[in-house]
Amino acid sequence: MTEAEIRQLVCDILSDIAPETDPALLSGGRDIREGLDIDSMDFLNFIIALSKRAGVSIPEEDYPKLFTIDGVVAYLTSIGQP
Amino acid sequence: MPSLGADMESGKLVQWLVKPGSVVKKGDVAAVVETHKGAFEIEIFEEGVISELCAKEGDELPVGAPLARLVRPGEESAASKASTIAPEVIPVSAPIPAVEVERTEGTVAAPSPPLIQPSSRPKASPAARRRAGELGIDLNTPKGTGLDGSVTLADVELAAAKGVPPKTPSSAAAPAARRRGFDPDEMRLAIAAAMSRSKREIPHYYLTSTMDMTRPLAWLESFNRQRKPEERLLPAVLLLKATALALREYPQLNGFWEDGSFRRADGVHIGWAISLRGGGLLAPAIHDVDNHSLPSLMGALRDLVGRARSGGIRGSEMMDPTFTVTSVGDRGAESVLGVIYPPQVAILGFGRVIERPWVVDGQVTARSLVTASLAADHRASDGHVGGLFLAAVDRFLQEPEAL
The missing domain is CATH 4.10.320 (Dihydrolipoamide Transferase)
Known part of the structure; x- marks a missing residue:
């Protein structure tokens, strides 16, 4: 998965979870939870969708690495998934 | 037209999901009704066949007005007589069936086969x-x-x-x-009406208690470690289950203040406060929280939050809460002192979990702490009971494996 594809995937998932918002406007380093007013249930749904659609397993202790879009890009790139 | 809250006077029928001839059972969604708080799915409370729709889509109806008529199994369909039956006067405070049942004396007749199945709505975000x-x-x-x-x-x-x-x-x-009706301004008015009534009528008393979440959270972490994300639990389910078990011990806090006296609720149906990103909030019920396992409670919570956001909350979920829990989550304030939602008599608020110095066995150590705040109706209970209730919540939380 290229960086652009990862960013697109994250935006797709987030716009399903928070349809009232526009994730594309979120800067890569901003905390997603704050920027889109995502609560813990929304964030868990984000993790569920991300792990399914990127085909990776995401342990709970890695959640803090996924609080920003840049963080997701770095995380998915580093574990070398498709 | 059912009452979906203390502040509701009328509702707009926006959509029928049944037609005359539809065979229905308890729990089937018959219609979508729009109120100040958005659109809700109205369920059938009886088994039978719809004989007549009394209201048409777009009608604004007062609470208590009949929406449809239903013939119970074994009762003769009497569509011709139905229109002559005067609607019963139903007290607003009582749960109101969404459809009025036709009571006819007749010979036993099997209900006719379904002419029209209730339309099913495709699942969609x-x-x-x-x-x-x-x-x-x-x-x-x-x-x-x-x-x-x-x-x-x-x-x-x-x-x-x-x-x-x-x-x-x-x-x-x-x-x-059809876009489910939700207007933030209308929602604001609905909250204003209910909360004003609460502060005007209910003599609130407040109690707070600091609870050590270190042990329950450590248990949760190990539970979640072996599981896929979709099977993981949120701390909210521990708080909900512990609250429900404590309410069993202190039923004085679980019920309604009606007509000058307290009425105990039959079950523990906890209203879970859900904030909506468009503004406003809803606190629909999770039924029988005390009887759920933690995974099943997590499923119920996920389903409820999803539907609250998409406009798929059922009328019964708005009518049934016997107690409310509000939790600010992981980015909220340190504590929340709730406003009771009438006619309920108490609300429990959980603040954000914060790591702080705490004394354990005579030693100062870092622990994960949460402030739980009870607001309760002094007409229905006294602070002594409230304090015992908070202690019980803490006691159940400290044994997460038993929840």
């Missing part, structure tokens, strides 16, 4: 629903690729790109594409 509405795409058309097979925004866009024929004009008003 709110974004997908909205976009499909804009594009005029029938949500039954795209293949759903979302969590549980629901139609996602991407599926709708894909269907549009493939050139799926738009819906015919006659189906333009079909259930699927």
